[in-house]
Amino acid sequence: MKRTYESLRSARWFAPDDFRSFGHRSRVMQMGYAPIDWAGKPVIAIVNTWSDANQCHAHFKQRVDDVKRGILQAGGFPLELPAISLSESMVKPTTMLYRNFLAMETEELLRSHPVDGAVLMGGCDKTTPGLTMGALSMGLPFIYLPAGPMLRGNWRGQVLGSGSDAFKYWDERRAGRLSDQAWQEMEAGIARSHGTCMTMGTAATMMGIAEAVGFALPGSSSIPAADANHIRMSAECGRRIVEMVWQDFSPEKMLTRANFENGIACAMAMGCSTNAIIHLIAMSRRAGHPVALADFDTASRGVPVIANIRPSGDTYLMEDFFYAGGLPAMLERIRGHLKTDAMTVNGRTLGENIAGAQVYNDDVIRPLDNPIYAEGALAVLHGNLAPGGVVIKPSACAPHLLQHTGRAIVFDDYPSLKKAVDDPDLDVSGDDILVLRNAGPRGAGMPEWGMLPIPTKLLKQGVKDMLRLSDARMSGTSYGGCLLHCSPEAAIGGPLALVKTGDRISVDVPARRIHLEISDAEMAVRKAAWVPGPARYERGYGWMFGRHILQADAGCDFDFLETSFGKPVPEPDIF
Secondary structure (H helix, E strand, C coil): CCCCHHHCCHHHHHCCCCHHHHHHHHHHHHCCCCHHHHCCCCEEEEEECCCCCCHHHCCHHHHHHHHHHHHHHCCCEEEEEECCCCCCCCCCCCHHHHHHHHHHHHHHHHHHCCCCEEEEEECCCCHHHHHHHHHHHHCCCEEEEECCECCCEEECCEEECCCHHHHHHHHHHHCCCCCHHHHHHHHHHCCCCCCECCCCCHHHHHHHHHHHHCCCCCCHHHCCCCCHHHHHHHHHHHHHHHHHHHHCCCHHHHCCHHHHHHHHHHHHHHCCCCHHHHHHHHHHHHHCCCCCHHHHHHHHHHCCECECECCCCCCECHHHHHHCCHHHHHHHHCHHHCCCCCECCCCCEHHHHHCCCCCCCCCCECCCCCCCECCCCCEEEEECCEEEEEEECHHHCCHHHCEEEEEEEEECCHHHHHHHHCCCCCCCCCCCEEEECCCCHHHHCCCCCCCCCCCHHHHHCCCCCCCEEECCCCCCCCCCCEEEEEECCHHHCCHHHHCCCCCEEEEECCCCEEEECCCHHHHHHHHHHCCCCCCCCCCHHHHHHHHHECCHHHCCCEHHHCCCCCCCCCCCCCC
């Protein structure tokens, strides 16, 4: 123990013999607590993203009691602080619009309340980065508790994966090959328990990254939400955070750039969601150890995809990954790509945490000499169409599209695209490149529209993949030849705004190049004629979002929330 009770933040509220502290103590007693409950003890915030609208976090209503149990066992005083829930499937137009909202809320919850450390309860896509970004900016000791994946889906004896199979069978239904009855049965069978998507979507990706960076207990990110191990892990989070407070084990003392480099290597080996890039960049910049697109691309050339989990894999789901050894076993297999001396929340190095971890199924977690994909899950392309970069997931893309030139078919908004793809007379072929713009951070809040639907006409011809380009994101459960996060976005005059239907676009993933086949002079003429569209929001949070959001290659944080913006915020006055 490095700290005394008098040095804790919460002591500023409760310890002094003055009028204001009398009010603090009496109001705590109003809730039925006695001084023995808090006196001399660290106060631990449990930031809980449970709500009736968040299916992934349905178990958090009970799991928070397990966290409290652990805090009490270790001699702490728990305070549950609810935060915005961010259900990926329910919140519109996109949870990406509110990730930074959660980050602000988390930071200010921790700053304004008498707390010494925090357990962050998250899992559904944007909650992991939102919670950790806010906690990093506040700087108190914290530990992240991952919600865990749901159980496998099932339909007529077939295993179903979140998102990936929904996209697959929706195309089958659009093509007229799946009945209404079968579709309704899938609705009832694809999500059978609480927990996050059980494919390697954004939720599983970010929970795994959080563990690899060092924010979560070893092995915690792989535990299915419905498994009893998840209850025990939650209590252990409560016990450990009390120790972290006494040890003054803050993010500043724990983290270096190596932690975030480990997150990148882990992401590549997992066959991660493309959203990992945006979130990990934002998290690292909050910590003061920034990583960039180039770091992801460098790692992608060296770290193979060894987690055979859909959609990059072809068979297994997160439940299988847990039984095969989980994240520690996968990280042990890529040990040579990790900075093993990086510290983690349990006070040990990553190398110590994964030492001796075994793989129990070599088809789920592949050996390095038998990967799912020889290079990493993501690739970053640059060129005159994307000076700030565009991202693709080669491991989930048809191989023949990795080097391709095609005719652009351009849509300025999603309603136009949606109408066109169902038009039987649409002039389109499988060699064309569908383009959607004005769907980036400022244009639309950067929703997951990037897996543009393949035109029904082509589905009926048997086309299963084609190149699709946008400044949007896509779900981590998505797949296909989708070029995403095109930066700078169209809404601020990026080159994507200048593309016309009929233009030729060349894509070369091995060479990391994307090029609009027009002259520089023609590009300049189009740029001079470009006129920005109207602002999407004229008041409220959306108005603020549109004025302060950074581009995808910078992590889509608000400029004023970055660590480099302004002086550190002082502790609150208490008078």
